[in-house]
Amino acid sequence: MATFLEIALFGTCAVRLKARDTIEIRGAKHRALIAILATAPMGRRTRTFLQNTLWGYSGYDCGHQNLRRALADLRKLLGREFDTLFRTTNTDVELDLARLRFISDPSAGAFLEDLNVVEKDFRKWVAAIRENPAQVKTLCQSMPAATLRHSRPSVTMLPLGHLGDDPSLKALGDWIGEQACRVLSRSRFLSVISHLSGRAMAEKTTVVTEVQKTLGVDFLTTGFLRRSASGIICDIDFLDAKSGQILWNRNFQIANMSYLDDAAMQIEHIARTVAKSISDTAIASSRMQPLNDVSDQNLLISGVGLMHRATIRDFLKSRDFLSEATSRLPNLAETHAWLAKWYVLNVMKGYTMDQKRDTQLAIDCTAKALDLDPESSLSLTIDGFAHNNLVHDFSTADQRFESALDVNPNESLAWLLRGSLKAFLNDGEAAVSSNQQARKLSPIDPFNYYYDSLASTAYIAADDFENALVYANRSLTTNDQHLSTHRAKITALHFMDRREEARTAAEELLRIWPSYSLQHYERSHPVSQEKLGRRALKAMAASGIN
Incomplete structure (x- = not known):
């Protein structure tokens, strides 16, 4: 029997699991949580939004614990069906709208008539829908096809197996699976099935077809532990869950069970490789x-992945994927936010044929994204990016970054771009601090060259030219087609009195962009007349760029 949730949003709020057995969900906040997700774009809300709406502004830790407890209650009540219905990451919670059935309409009574949740934000949310119930009424009548689509590939890692009855190996295999799922959950492009579900699945079977059928994953990571004379060997397999094909195998060694820092670094490397493999496959x-x-799930990951690759062909192709994503998934805020970023980068890379038009398109896309989800930390961040780099409205940009971090303190892109803004405002200390926080929270998605590039700019603002050069070189190793990184390298070398190397770096910039000039920089860069900009102009002029 198919698993789905029945929910009545009008009159008495009823929520029932329909599977092999019918299970009634009775807790007021549990029903309210599901109602919020059922009416959200793509069935997804940030953890911060849920915490504040259902438990008020009682502090991050308190709200965090309350939400975790509510989700744990639902997991205990629903059993293994929880992971069929819900997908959770460290930043958001998502309800599978394809498994939702609405069983009431406004004729049954007021919206959530019997839910007496006292928090102010929840009452405001309910009142707004009661004032204009048309949108929710439409949901109850028919679910638009676009909202039933999944925009992210799903993945999990099972605990690693072992021979015999060695409790230390069992604990280690479980820890590796848990750590890998935590690292993978930092990707905004993957839907990661929880480690607890993977553990429960591994206790029953590790047959790939059964795991895929039960957990609904697209990709699966598993493996085996074995002892050797020099320590413990960890063999890791990454598989296409639908075909069972092994896509690659990796192994690493743990020499000392009492010192697992090196193992944690290896696990992070493997998780990054998994994320890159999924992106490359898409x-x-x-x-x-x-x-x-x-x-649908390949559109967004392909569009964003190609947008951050080095060649102009890939960059231009990414717009096709992102535009198609906004057409197919019009109610998903992040599709519009990523398309906005494309327009910002199109101007910054110098590819635009009409800067005024592309600037307006970027602002229009972020406005659409924020109309759909005002609490989207990504949309707030990209709107700040557009105001910072295109509109040159630093005050609005700062407000957007701060709002994004209020919604999600772990939004690494907001920290990164806030660091760029602080560099523009000649606040080198804040620029470096924000950049370091961004790197600490750095996503595992494969465009870290951008983090390195903006780190270089932050260190220039802080007069730390040695670190600026280190990060510029590291960024260029991954992507040598990013103009501002070349500019940062020239600036760092010039102010380190390495003038010959600065001239060589300038020649390399002109080899890639033969028509680039100081006039172009003065005309297009938002801080060309500020301290950071004047430094870049001085360095480029001294290095042979006219």
Whole structure:
């Protein structure tokens, strides 16, 4: 029997699990939590939004614990069906709208008539819908096809197996699986099935087809532990869960069970490799198909992945994927936010044929994203990015970054771009501090060159030219087509009195962009007349750029 949730939003709020057995969800805040997700774009809300709406502004830790407890209650009540219905990350909670059935309409009574949740934000949210119930009424009548689509590939890591009955190996295998899931959950492009579900699954079976059928994952990471003379060998397999094909194998060694820092670094490397493999697979598949045949979950990951690659061909192709994503998933705020970022980068990279038009399109896209989800930390961040780099409205940009971090203190891109803004405002200390926080929270998605590039700019603002050069070189190793990184390298070398190397770096910039000039920089860069900009102009002029 198919698993789905029945929910009555009008009159008495009733929520029932319909599976092999019917289970009634009775807790007021548990029902309220599900109602909020059921009416959210793509069934997804940030943890911060849920915490503040249902438990008020009682402090991050208190709200965090309350939400965790509510989700744990639902997991205990629903059992293994919880992971069929819900997907959770460290930043948001998502309800699978394809498994939702609405069983009431406004004729049954007021919206959530019997839910007496006292928190101010919840009452305001209910009152706004009662004042204009048309949108929720439409949901109850029919669910638009676009909202039933999943925009993210799903993945999990099972605990690593072992031979015999060695409790230390069992604990280690479980810890590796848990750590890998935590690292993978930092990706905004993956839906990570919880480690607890993976553990429960591994206790029953590790047959790939059964795991795929039960957990609904697209990709699966598993492996085995074995002892050797020099320590413990960890063999890791990454599989396509639908076909069972092993995509790659990695192994690493743990020499000392009492010192696991090195193992944690290896696990992070493996998780990054998993994320990159999923991205590369999506892009390769998307390139081989007509646009109409590309799956929804591959559209967004391909669009964002290609947007951050080095060649202009990849960058221009990414717009096709992102535009298609906004057409297919019009109610998903992040599709519009990523398309806005494309327009910002199109101007910054110097590819635009109409800067005024692309600037307006970027602002229009972020406005659409924030209309759909005012609490989207990504949309707030990209809107700040557009105001900072295109509109040159630093005050509004700062407000957007602060709002994004209020919603989600772990939004690494907001910290990163806030650091860039602080560098523009000649606050080198704050620029470096924000950049370091961004790097601490750095996502595992494969565009870290951008974090390195903006780190270089932050260190220039802080007069630390040695570190500026280190990060510029590291960024260029990954992507040598990012103009501002070349500019940062020239500036760092010039102010370190390494003038010959600065001239060589300038020649490299002109080799890639032969028509680049000081006039172009003065005309297009938001802080060309500020301290940071004047330094760049002085360094480029002394290094042979006219």
